[in-house]
Amino acid sequence: ICGGSAVAATAPVIDASDEEIAQAISVSFLFNIAAALIFPTLGGLLHLSNYGFGLFAGTAINDTSSVTAAASTWDALYGLGSQTLDKAVTVKLTRTLAIIPITLVLAFVRTKRAKTDGTKVNFKKIFPMFILYFLLASVITTICVSAGVSASVFTPLKTLSKFLIVMAMCAVGLNTNIVKLVKTGGKPLIMGFCCWVGIAGMSLLMQHVLGIW
Numbered sequence: 292i293c294g295g296s297a298v299a300a301t302a303p304v305i306d307a308s309d310e311e312i313a314q315a316i317s318v319s320f321l322f323n324i325a326a327a328l329i330f331p332t333l334g335g336l337l338h339l340s341n342y343g344f345g346l347f348a349g350t351a352i353n354d355t356s357s358v359t360a361a362a363s364t365w366d367a368l369y370g371l372g373s374q375t376l377d378k379a380v381t382v383k384l385t386r387t388l389a390i391i392p393i394t395l396v397l398a399f400v401r402t403k404r405a406k407t408d409g410t411k412v413n414f415k416k417i418f419p420m421f422i423l424y425f426l427l428a429s430v431i432t433t434i435c436v437s438a439g440v441s442a443s444v445f446t447p448l449k450t451l452s453k454f455l456i457v458m459a460m461c462a463v464g465l466n467t468n469i470v471k472l473v474k475t476g477g478k479p480l481i482m483g484f485c486c487w488v489g490i491a492g493m494s495l496l497m498q499h500v501l502g503i504w
Contacts (some may be wrong), residue, residue: 292389294319294354295459300390300421304397317472318483323357326487331364337495341365343504345375349382351491356456358383391426 298315301307307315330352334344348361362379369375436442473480498504 292353292393293383293387294323294357296355296387297353297390297393300394301397304394304401306401314472314475314479318479319353320357321469321472321480322483322487323352323354326352326491327357327360327364330361330491331368334365335368337504339498339504341369341375342378343498345378346382346498346503347491347494348375348379350386350494350497352383353490355380355383355387356459359453359456387425 295316298312298319302312302315330348331344334347339347344365345362348358348365352358352361358379359376362376365375432445435444495504
């Protein structure tokens with residue numbers, strides 16, 4: 292579904308520890324960064340079209356910031372402005388919407404189990420509120436653009452969002468001990484690698500089946 296956002300959304304719902312959250316985010320970002328560096332070259336070797344690479348980056352890379360990096364690199368290499376980036380981000384944000392039903396289901400399951408065990412769980416406390424903010428921002432943008440407001444009005448916010456994404460990635464990196472991750476996170480790394488390869492392979496397979504590639 293996503294990288295850090297999915298971890299952040301599900302962590303409070305399943306009551307994950309800080310160490311588990313850090314490990315999950317670190318594994319996710321490790322392969323996302325690798326994808327951002329490798330996929331533009333891989334896409335060129337596979338002779339993907341601009342549209343095809345946008346779909347590939349949007350479906351095969353888990354984190355929005357890494358999708359942006361990979362698609363931006365592709366556009367820079369082939370001098371296309373932001374055509375591929377726009378397609379990749381659209382696909383990625385569509386995937387991100389899946390966080391909503393997943394977290395709701397997990398929240399209801401945990402609440403039901405808590406009632407069975409006799410423990411108390413505050414549904415409002417474990418519900419990831421940023422999902423509502425995401426939906427609200429999407430609705431506001433849609434209404435404003437439909438009403439004729441120029442998309443350039445949101446340019447400063449887009450610039451700010453990119454800055455915050457970079458800061459978030461730096462923060463994760465500063466809190467990630469790669470040596471410790473390799474020593475203690477063998478199984479998570481293997482699982483992350485398998486998911487990474489599996490999702491990338493499925494993305495290319497679906498493009499082939501649909502006649503895109």
